[in-house]
Amino acid sequence: MKPVAKSSSASNPLDADMHLRLEGIITPMAAMPGALLPILHAVQDAFGHVPPACVPLIANALNLSRAEVHGVISFYHDFRSTPPGRHVLKLCRAEACQARGARELEAQLVSRLGIGFHETTADGSITLEPVYCLGNCACAPTAMLDGTVHGRLSTERMASLLDSCGVKK
Amino acid sequence: MSVRVYVPRDTSALACGADEVAAAINAEASRRGITIELVRNGSRGLCWLEPLVEVETTEGRIGFGPVSVDTVGELFDAGFPNANSHALSLGLVEDLAWLKKQQRVCFSRNGIIDPISLEDFEAHGGWQGARRALAMRPQDIVSAVTESGLRGRGGAAFPCGIKWQTVHDQLVAQKFIVCNADEGDSGTFSDRMILEGDPYRLIEGMLIAGLACGANQGFVYLRSEYPLARQIFVQALERAREAGWLGTNVADSGRAFDIDLRIGAGAYICGEETSLLESLEGKRGQVRFKPPLPAIKGLFGQPTVINNLITLASVPDILVNGAEWYRDLGYGRSRGTLPIQLTGNIRCGGLVELGFGVSLRELLYDYGGGSASGRPIRAVQVGGPLGAYLPESQFDTLIDYEAFAAIDAMLGHGGIVVFDDTVDMTEQARFAMEFCAIESCGKCTPCRIGSRRGVEVIERLRQGVDAAANRALLESLCDTMQHGSLCALGGLTPLPVKSALAHFSEDFQPRPPA
Incomplete structure (x- = not known):
C-alpha cells in the first residue's frame, strides 16, 4: 500500500513555490510599523488560510517569537489555520438581525448543513461562520456569502443561497 | 440630452440588489434606445426604500423605491426616467418628510454626490473646513472644537476638545491621529455610510485634527466586515x-x-481605544491599563488623538460654520447632532441625523413608523450590545447623554435596535453574556470568566432552576463585572442584562415546561 499523505496542514512543510510566494508577501511589508496584521491578512488572502508552517517565517522577518505570532493568529476571529470550504457563509447573529429572524435562519442552516458554526460540511462545499454585525441593520437579517452581503433574508432566500453553493437539499 | 440616474453603491443597497437593479436599468435603457448617465451615489440612509433609484430633473431628484430587478421593466413601461405616476415613485426625494425634518451635518452630502468624485465633494462644500484650518493657528483650531461642545461619538462621549488639547500640548515630534472605524455595535452603520458615501469628509476631518494637534500621520482602523x-x-x-x-x-x-x-480582523474588543492601538501595533487586541492616556502615550508610545469616525467627520462643519453654530444645535450638555440609526424590527429603518433632544418615541413612531412586523414594540436596545433594553414606559426619554445615564442606559454610537412583542428577554440577556464571553480580550477576570458564568446562570434561570437564588447570584455577578472590569466590555455587559431583569421581569418567571 502506498503511504497516505498526512492531511493536517500543520505538519505540512512549505513547498518551494509557497515559500517563494510567502517571501514575496512578507519582505515588502516587514518594515512597516505594526506589520503583523497586514501580513497575516495578505497571507490569508493569498492562501485562503494562514498555514501554520508560515509562522516561523513571519516571526523571523518581524523579529518576533513564534509564540507571539501564534498568539495574534489565535486571538482574531478572522484568521484560520486550516483551509475553508469552497464557499464561506457568515451569518449575522447580532441583535438587529435577531429582531428580524436570525435565530430561525441559524436553525435552518444547522439543520440543512448538518454542521455548527466554525465547521465545514463533509463534502467541503461550505464553511459556516458567525459574524457579529455587517452594518446592514436596517435591512436585516443579513448574511455574507463569499464576501457578498445579502439582506432582508427569508428562509426561502437563504435556501436558494445554499442551492447556489451546491448544498444537497 | 442624457438623463442622470442614480443607483446607490452602498452595502445596504447592494445587499438588497442595487447592482442587479443598476444593470437592469442600463440594459433596459439601451434596449429602448434611451440614453442615460448612471451614477453610483452613496445612500441617503432611507434604508427601507433601498434600492432607492433617483432621476435628476429640473425640479430636483425624483425617487423610486424600493426598486427590484422585476420592477425595472414596468418602470420603463410607465415612461422611466419620466415615470412619476408609477406606484414606486416617491416624488422629490428632498421633500420626503423623513429626510426634510432631519438636521444633516455629517450626512449633508450622503446620497447626493458621487462618493469618490473630488469635483462633487468640492462643489458641495468639501475642503472648506480644511482651508480654514490651514489658515489658523493650531491652538485656535483646538479652541474652536472645545467651544463647539463636541463629544466623542463612539459611545464614551468624552469632550473632544480636551483630548485634542492634551495632544496639542505634548512637545514631541511624532504624534498620531487615529480614526476608530471599528464600528462593531449591532444596530450601527453610520461610520460605514460616511466611508461609502462621503469618504473625503473623513480625510478632511483627520487632516484638520492633524493640523490642530501637530500630527503628520493618521491611521484609520477599519473593521474587516466592511x-x-x-x-x-x-x-x-x-x-x-x-x-x-x-x-x-x-x-x-x-x-x-x-x-x-x-484592517481589523473580526475582534469586537478592538473598538475599545487601547485595544485598537495594540492591534494597530500588530499585537493581540488586549486592553491597556490607563493611565497613561493615549493622548500622552498612545500609538507606538507617542501622543495620539483617537476619535470615533463620526467625531472626526463632524469637525469640518464646525470650522466652516463656527463653534457657536454647532453648540446651538443640541440639548443640555449634548451639543451638535447625532446620527441615529433605526434598525431591527422597524418599518422605516435607516439613518436619522438630528440635534440632540429628540425623544425616543418620536424616532420610533414618527420616523420609524412602528415595527416592521406590525406588532407592538416591546423593547428597544439603544447603544449597541452593551446598551440597556428599554421598555415602552421609557420611550419619552430624550436623546441626550445625561438623560440616558439617568435611567441606567447609554446612547453609545447612536444605534437603536427595535424588538416587537415576540421577543424573549431571557434570550436577549443570555446573548449579552454570551457575546461578552466570545469577544472578551481575556485580560481581566470579571469579563473573561464572569461572562461565561453569566451565560450559565441565565440558562438556569430560563429553566426555572432555583429561581430566587440564581437571580440573586446574577445580580451579584453583574455588580462584580460592572465594577471590577478593566474596560467597557465587561463593565457594561451588565447593562442589557440588568435592564432586562428590571423592566421585563415577567420573562424571568419560572414557566411551565413546553
Whole structure:
C-alpha cells in the first residue's frame, strides 16, 4: 500500500513555490510599523488560510517569537489555520438581525448543513461562520456569502443561497 | 440630452440588489434606445426604500423605491426616467418628510454626490473646513472644537476638545491621529455610510485634527466586515493624495499629513481605544491599563488623538460654520447632532441625523413608523450590545447623554435596535453574556470568566432552576463585572442584562415546561 499523505496542514512543510510566494508577501511589508496584521491578512488572502508552517517565517522577518505570532493568529476571529470550504457563509447573529429572524435562519442552516458554526460540511462545499454585525441593520437579517452581503433574508432566500453553493437539499 | 440616474453603491443597497437593479436599468435603457448617465451615489440612509433609484430633473431628484430587478421593466413601461405616476415613485426625494425634518451635518452630502468624485465633494462644500484650518493657528483650531461642545461619538462621549488639547500640548515630534472605524455595535452603520458615501469628509476631518494637534500621520482602523467601505476609502485616499490633499505638502501649505488604512480582523474588543492601538501595533487586541492616556502615550508610545469616525467627520462643519453654530444645535450638555440609526424590527429603518433632544418615541413612531412586523414594540436596545433594553414606559426619554445615564442606559454610537412583542428577554440577556464571553480580550477576570458564568446562570434561570437564588447570584455577578472590569466590555455587559431583569421581569418567571 502506498503511504497516505498526512492531511493536517500543520505538519505540512512549505513547498518551494509557497515559500517563494510567502517571501514575496512578507519582505515588502516587514518594515512597516505594526506589520503583523497586514501580513497575516495578505497571507490569508493569498492562501485562503494562514498555514501554520508560515509562522516561523513571519516571526523571523518581524523579529518576533513564534509564540507571539501564534498568539495574534489565535486571538482574531478572522484568521484560520486550516483551509475553508469552497464557499464561506457568515451569518449575522447580532441583535438587529435577531429582531428580524436570525435565530430561525441559524436553525435552518444547522439543520440543512448538518454542521455548527466554525465547521465545514463533509463534502467541503461550505464553511459556516458567525459574524457579529455587517452594518446592514436596517435591512436585516443579513448574511455574507463569499464576501457578498445579502439582506432582508427569508428562509426561502437563504435556501436558494445554499442551492447556489451546491448544498444537497 | 442624457438623463442622470442614480443607483446607490452602498452595502445596504447592494445587499438588497442595487447592482442587479443598476444593470437592469442600463440594459433596459439601451434596449429602448434611451440614453442615460448612471451614477453610483452613496445612500441617503432611507434604508427601507433601498434600492432607492433617483432621476435628476429640473425640479430636483425624483425617487423610486424600493426598486427590484422585476420592477425595472414596468418602470420603463410607465415612461422611466419620466415615470412619476408609477406606484414606486416617491416624488422629490428632498421633500420626503423623513429626510426634510432631519438636521444633516455629517450626512449633508450622503446620497447626493458621487462618493469618490473630488469635483462633487468640492462643489458641495468639501475642503472648506480644511482651508480654514490651514489658515489658523493650531491652538485656535483646538479652541474652536472645545467651544463647539463636541463629544466623542463612539459611545464614551468624552469632550473632544480636551483630548485634542492634551495632544496639542505634548512637545514631541511624532504624534498620531487615529480614526476608530471599528464600528462593531449591532444596530450601527453610520461610520460605514460616511466611508461609502462621503469618504473625503473623513480625510478632511483627520487632516484638520492633524493640523490642530501637530500630527503628520493618521491611521484609520477599519473593521474587516466592511469590504465595500474599504474599497471605496482606498480609492478616496489615492485620489486625495493625487490632488495634493494628503502628502508632504498638503494644498501647497508646506505642512505634511498622510493617512494609512489598516484592517481589523473580526475582534469586537478592538473598538475599545487601547485595544485598537495594540492591534494597530500588530499585537493581540488586549486592553491597556490607563493611565497613561493615549493622548500622552498612545500609538507606538507617542501622543495620539483617537476619535470615533463620526467625531472626526463632524469637525469640518464646525470650522466652516463656527463653534457657536454647532453648540446651538443640541440639548443640555449634548451639543451638535447625532446620527441615529433605526434598525431591527422597524418599518422605516435607516439613518436619522438630528440635534440632540429628540425623544425616543418620536424616532420610533414618527420616523420609524412602528415595527416592521406590525406588532407592538416591546423593547428597544439603544447603544449597541452593551446598551440597556428599554421598555415602552421609557420611550419619552430624550436623546441626550445625561438623560440616558439617568435611567441606567447609554446612547453609545447612536444605534437603536427595535424588538416587537415576540421577543424573549431571557434570550436577549443570555446573548449579552454570551457575546461578552466570545469577544472578551481575556485580560481581566470579571469579563473573561464572569461572562461565561453569566451565560450559565441565565440558562438556569430560563429553566426555572432555583429561581430566587440564581437571580440573586446574577445580580451579584453583574455588580462584580460592572465594577471590577478593566474596560467597557465587561463593565457594561451588565447593562442589557440588568435592564432586562428590571423592566421585563415577567420573562424571568419560572414557566411551565413546553
